[in-house]
Amino acid sequence: MASRTDQVWTGGMRPGWTVTVVQREAAEQPVDAAAPESRPLAELDDAALVALCVAGRREAFDPIVARHRRNVYQLCYRFAGNHEDASDFAQEVFLRAYRGLRSFKGQSSLSTWLYRIGVNVCLNRVSLKTPPVGPLDESHPVADRTEGQGERLLRDERAAIVRAAIAKLPRKQRATLILRMYHDLPHRDIAAILGSSVGAVKANFFHAMGNLKRLLGSEPL
Amino acid sequence: MGHLSSTELIDVMEGVAPPDARQHAARCAACQDTLARLEQVQRLVAGVEVPDPSPLFWEHFSARVRETIAGEPRSGFAAAGGGWIGWRAARYALVAALAVGLVAVALDLGSRGGGPAGTNPVAPAVASIAVPGATPQAATGSVAPEDASLDLVADLSEDMNWDQTADAGMMVRAGSVDSAIARLSASERTALAKLLEAQLGHTSS
Numbered sequence: 177m178a179s180r181t182d183q184v185w186t187g188g189m190r191p192g193w194t195v196t197v198v199q200r201e202a203a204e205q206p207v208d209a210a211a212p213e214s215r216p217l218a219e220l221d222d223a224a225l226v227a228l229c230v231a232g233r234r235e236a237f238d239p240i241v242a243r244h245r246r247n248v249y250q251l252c253y254r255f256a257g258n259h260e261d262a263s264d265f266a267q268e269v270f271l272r273a274y275r276g277l278r279s280f281k282g283q284s285s286l287s288t289w290l291y292r293i294g295v296n297v298c299l300n301r302v303s304l305k306t307p308p309v310g311p312l313d314e315s316h317p318v319a320d321r322t323e324g325q326g327e328r329l330l331r332d333e334r335a336a337i338v339r340a341a342i343a344k345l346p347r348k349q350r351a352t353l354i355l356r357m358y359h360d361l362p363h364r365d366i367a368a369i370l371g372s373s374v375g376a377v378k379a380n381f382f383h384a385m386g387n388l389k390r391l392l393g394s395e396p397l
Numbered sequence: 398m399g400h401l402s403s404t405e406l407i408d409v410m411e412g413v414a415p416p417d418a419r420q421h422a423a424r425c426a427a428c429q430d431t432l433a434r435l436e437q438v439q440r441l442v443a444g445v446e447v448p449d450p451s452p453l454f455w456e457h458f459s460a461r462v463r464e465t466i467a468g469e470p471r472s473g474f475a476a477a478g479g480g481w482i483g484w485r486a487a488r489y490a491l492v493a494a495l496a497v498g499l500v501a502v503a504l505d506l507g508s509r510g511g512g513p514a515g516t517n518p519v520a521p522a523v524a525s526i527a528v529p530g531a532t533p534q535a536a537t538g539s540v541a542p543e544d545a546s547l548d549l550v551a552d553l554s555e556d557m558n559w560d561q562t563a564d565a566g567m568m569v570r571a572g573s574v575d576s577a578i579a580r581l582s583a584s585e586r587t588a589l590a591k592l593l594e595a596q597l598g599h600t601s602s
């Protein structure tokens with residue numbers, strides 16, 4: 177990146193001497209303090225916004241929320257199964273994230289870190305509540321409900337059944353399935369979020385699918 | 398080769414399995430059956446979408462988060478300085494402050510006529526000093542001398558307890574050294590040049 181000269185002093189010095197003070201926007205510069213403060217917050221990347229938040233500028237958290245709220249909400253909805261709880265959980269995710277920004281080491285992306293907080297919040301909160309959707313009626317597998325209903329109704333009904341089945345999965349299987357299927361996270365990232373190995377994540381994913389197959393009314397895998 | 402393991406089956410389903418696993422899946426009826434079931438569940442699960450909330454919801458959501466964190470303590474957030482960028486930013490900012498302090502000491506010495514007198518007879522024609530966190534400008538064609546000046550400051554600051562200094566209100570905005578130096582008078586800048594000259598001569602000898 178190009179340097180720019182801030183000050184050059186030549187007066188009053190020994191002949192042949194020039195003292196030049198330069199500031200360069202280097203990639204490793206911890207906080208490019210001048211640049212972020214002079215640019216609109218929405219244009220800054222997550223790392224710069226986090227730095228500003230840590231420096232005490234609360235408003236720098238706004239673009240972070242705007243950028244990640246949909247993914248966080250959707251994650252929470254997958255666990256909660258309804259809008260009210262999903263909204264509530266998502267709000268808690270951002271509050272916890274704000275409180276914990278100091279501990280965010282930047283070793284993963286901010287979105288992965290938010291997913292990690294989100295999974296923790298959701299698993300804790302969901303376990304305190306009654307099942308988010310009604311119990312799955314295993315006597316009527318999804319495959320039997322394909323005739324005589326409108327497309328929309330069928331889709332909604334099928335979605336409710338699948339959600340109910342997912343809600344019955346063991347915690348790690350549920351989290352793995354949600355992160356993999358609905359958020360398209362690589363197994364490596366899921367492993368980091370859940371504190372597992374990649375192999376364990378794949379095995380969890382496999383068993384989640386097998387359990388879903390059983391819950392959804394057909395013979396087991 | 399036995400049947401595919403659970404992880405191998407997932408890899409085959411996702412199209413990332415090694416050739417031998419793919420070949421086994423292609424000729425083993427049992428593994429093909431398992432894969433077909435996996436894919437059936439995958440299709441069922443993938444078809445379940447999250448209902449999109451009202452467009453107004455997102456702004457309300459952001460506003461609620463904003464209100465919530467407004468009640469969070471701001472003081473101590475940066476001061477603890479233990480975070481990813483925070484710690485590093487605090488460290489560099491404090492070093493910058495110490496650099497300014499170094500200049501002030503030099504000016505004081507200069508005003509008493511007791512400034513450093515040693516000069517390097519083979520000093521470079523152009524010397525540069527980088528602001529902490531910055532690097533010397535290549536255009537000056539000079540060798541980077543920031544090690545000489547900044548290492549001194551870094552040494553001074555190495556053993557500081559950052560939490561204590563922050564609690565004491567010693568947090569300094571990175572970049573403040575720019576404006577501090579820019580406010581120097583001509584004579585002060587002369588003293589700065591002498592100080593740098595002496596320091597660089599000292600460390601290079």
Ligand SMILES: [Zn+2]
Nearest residue numbers: 400401425428
């Ligand atoms: Zn096989």
